[in-house]
Amino acid sequence: MTEPTPILFDRRLLAARLARARALGPAPFLLDRITEEMAERLHAVLRDFNAIADIWTPGDALPAERFPNVRHVDIDPSGDEALNLAPGSLDLAVSALGLQFANDLPGVLAQIRRALKPDGLLLAALTGGDTLTELRQAFAAAEAEIEGGVSPHVAPTADLRDLGALLQRAGFALPVTDVDRVVVRYDHAFALMQDLRRMGAGNVLIERRRTPLRRATLARMANIYAERFADPDGRIRATFEIIWLSGWSPHDSQQQPLKPGSAKASLAEAVKRLGTK
Incomplete structure (x- = not known):
């Protein structure tokens, strides 16, 4: 009997x-960077993509002038993660800053894999484990000092190696993962937190703290942040780690891995030849 998938994120709150971020006036710098990079990566793929789905991106993952016919799959506030994509219907699936909110990421990746035609492509970007590490550490230290305990403020994120394994588990061929680290500087921690609100990136964990933070805790957090993570000019650093995922729906035309024992030259022989040069 399989264990039920734990529910980590409050999708209605997300x-x-x-919606609040759109009303405040969004801070799209991170999404803009990702969408620009995504368009460049797709430009390097020498093929046309006609049937495209954009999954859970809080905006547009692809420029409309280059990709005019994109189906948008929005996050269901009820928490239902069924994507409702017909099997074998897509040439391309993309997602920018959306998949990190999946309660069942393996299940979502498997759905995408089934929705791709043979030799269809998934290209996605989501936040990784070092995202907002400075804010996480500053909050933990402040709460431990002022309140005698620590509550989660930043959502858990997947590890690069784990994501590569998830792509393989979902049935993708030629899986690739890589990391882009973006460091943004702010005058103080409260300016960072305002940007996070305007990105819709507040705490949406089910196990989040439900009572307001004490003013003393917030003030101490800002002080600790400045003490530990400020540059010589006094401005603080905030790290955003972006993990890129790509994988193909299997097809006979794709390069296949060698069978064990089929290599024509051994590693030992190669090392020996290098040693004689």
Whole structure:
């Protein structure tokens, strides 16, 4: 009997936070960077993509002038993660800053894999484990000092190696993962937190703290942040780690891995030849 998937994220609250971000005037610098990079990566793929789905991106993952016919799959506030994509219907699936909110990421990746035609492509970007590490550490230290305990403020994120394994588990061929680290500087921690609100990136964990933070805790957090993570000019650093995922729906035309024992030259022989040069 399989264990039920743990519910980590309050999807209704996430939808409300994204709506508030749009009302406040969004801070799209991170999404803009990702969408620009995504268009460049797709430009390097020498093929046309006609049937495209954009999955859970809080905006547009692809420029409309280059990709005019994109189906948008929005996050369901009820928490239902069924993507409702017909099997074998897509040439390309993309997602920018959306998959990190999946409660069942293996299940979502498997759905995408089934929706791709043979030799169809998934290209996605999501936040990785070092995202907002400075804010996480500053909050933990402040709460431990002022309140005698620590509550989660930043959502858990997947590890690069784990994501590569998940792509393989979902049935993708030629899986690739890589990391882009973006460091943004702010005058103080509260300016960072305001940007996070305008990105819709507030705390949406089910196990989040439900009572307001004490003013003393917030003030101490800002002080610790400045003490530990400020540059010589006094401005603080905030790290955003972006993990890129790509994988193909299997097809006979793709390069196949060698069978064990089929290599024509051994590693030992190669090393021996290098040693004689």
